[in-house]
Amino acid sequence: MVNNPSKDVIGEAPEVDPSKFNASEVAAIADRLERDDYTNAFESLNDWHILRSLAFKGSELAEPYRHLLDLEAFDEC
Template identity: 60%
Template sequence: MTTLTLSRQDISRMTAQDVANLAGRLEQDDYINPFEALQDWHILRAIAFQREELAEPYLYLLDIEAYDEA
């Protein structure tokens, strides 16, 4: 399976279909090694911070929990 390496500008140009493809790879979890999965996970995480509207349907893949720092 092929993973992506993206810059901040690349993320700004991503479409909903691009993010769906990325999430699909993460859901299938069919990677040659765990580092490829981790790379895709970090890309999805970056998308969630920069373009939340695209990553919102796939936030369950990130397993991010809200917490109170107080």
């Protein structure tokens, strides 16, 4: 069996390229997280991972929504 790294795997954090997001897309993610507007926990976890990855990669798009991430001073990068 060949491992296909481009195939989506359930339970894995999504690969995030900050250049593929704009302010309105990040605002929509944050709004869903604020409202907890999901049909299942995996959808919310996916959005949380996207926002967290944007924050760790230094994207200014995530700055207004850092409160949703509960990041600690020594959180892993």
